[in-house]
Amino acid sequence: MDIISIFITGLFAGGLTCLAVQGGLLATSVAQQEENKLEEEARRFGHLLPIVSFLAARLIAYTLLGLLLGSLGSVFQLSLSARIFLQFAAVVFMVGTALNLLQVHPVFRYFVIQPPKFLTRLVRNQSKSKAVFGPALLGAMTVLIPCGATQAMMAYAISTGSALAGATTMFVFMLGTSPLFFLLGYAARKLGGSLSGTFNRIAAGAIILVAVYNFNGALALSGSSFTLDGILTGINCTISFCDEGRVAGATTMAVKEATIFITRNGYSTDPGIVNIKAGSKVKFTVVNQGGGGCAQSLTIPKLGLQRVVPIGQSDTIEFTAPTTPGPLAFMCSMGMFKGNINVI
Numbered sequence: 001m002d003i004i005s006i007f008i009t010g011l012f013a014g015g016l017t018c019l020a021v022q023g024g025l026l027a028t029s030v031a032q033q034e035e036n037k038l039e040e041e042a043r044r045f046g047h048l049l050p051i052v053s054f055l056a057a058r059l060i061a062y063t064l065l066g067l068l069l070g071s072l073g074s075v076f077q078l079s080l081s082a083r084i085f086l087q088f089a090a091v092v093f094m095v096g097t098a099l100n101l102l103q104v105h106p107v108f109r110y111f112v113i114q115p116p117k118f119l120t121r122l123v124r125n126q127s128k129s130k131a132v133f134g135p136a137l138l139g140a141m142t143v144l145i146p147c148g149a150t151q152a153m154m155a156y157a158i159s160t161g162s163a164l165a166g167a168t169t170m171f172v173f174m175l176g177t178s179p180l181f182f183l184l185g186y187a188a189r190k191l192g193g194s195l196s197g198t199f200n201r202i203a204a205g206a207i208i209l210v211a212v213y214n215f216n217g218a219l220a221l222s223g224s225s226f227t228l229d230g231i232l233t234g235i236n237c238t239i240s241f242c243d244e245g246r247v248a249g250a251t252t253m254a255v256k257e258a259t260i261f262i263t264r265n266g267y268s269t270d271p272g273i274v275n276i277k278a279g280s281k282v283k284f285t286v287v288n289q290g291g292g293g294c295a296q297s298l299t300i301p302k303l304g305l306q307r308v309v310p311i312g313q314s315d316t317i318e319f320t321a322p323t324t325p326g327p328l329a330f331m332c333s334m335g336m337f338k339g340n341i342n343v344i
């Protein structure tokens with residue numbers, strides 16, 4: 001999942017699902033400060049200072065949490081099969097969260113992780129603080145009561161297997177949730193039942209779309225050809241009568257060495273079309289020219305190979321080509337960015 005996708009998920013799904021709980025706490029804290037007028041800064045800036053302090057502390061707390069979760073994933077050094085399982089599990093969790101928001105059946109409430117009651121009471125009590133730092137402390141403590149979409153993003157942060165990637169994931173996600181909190185924080189407690197229901201439906205739809213996106217990536221990562229990409233390609237070929245052998249036949253020369261470039265937009269190869277002979281030993285040089293996120297983790301699912309190549313660095317992959325001719329897919333660790341090698 002790239003940074004833009006994470007931000008959009010936070011903007012639409014994260015902000016909506018967390019607004020009912022954390023937005024209400026923020027509104028309570030702002031109202032309490034307005035009533036007491038204890039701080040000159042609060043009088044000068046009105047409601048702006050409490051909201052900014054709440055959001056800033058919340059952003060820092062979740063970034064540190066992402067750092068911890070990513071480190072946890074790196075310690076375990078998840079295998080390819082474990083990553084696939086974790087991604088499928090995250091999809092199930094997202095769908096369950098969405099169905100809970102839609103109140104489809106009471107059983108789906110179990111997909112929402114409930115923190116211990118004493119933690120919930122502790123966080124709510126902080127909303128009554130009369131000091132200026134109250135909203136900031138409250139914002140930091142909301143890490144103890146993550147919302148549904150946030151919990152799903154936390155699972156993704158673990159799956160990155162990198163402290164930096166985990167921290168970046170949670171930072172960008174929380175940054176995406178901030179605009180809605182800023183705009184609607186005051187009104188969170190005043191939302192009527194019908195308006196809350198509308199928000200829940202929008203949030204559920206956004207979460208389901210993200211789940212489908214991740215499910216497609218998990219299928220690709222597992223080596224399945226039954227993906228959205230494959231289905232769309234099949235439909236296109238049915239309509240346009242594309243020649244399956246045209247790409248592979250563009251150059252008949254098989255190579256023993258090639259280069260895969262990792263860029264901001266995905267992967268590219270040199271030569272542009274890579275053909276390798278079935279059963280032969282080949283060597284690939286992987287050069288990262290600026291690709292971040294999951295693109296740094298190059299995976300060849302069919303062979304069970306993984307290489308993590310940080311930005312500005314390179315690595316080599318040596319393997320024996322499959323004995324069966326056909327496309328050999330390579331992709332990022334989340335199945336989002338893809339490329340193909342032709343085995344002839």
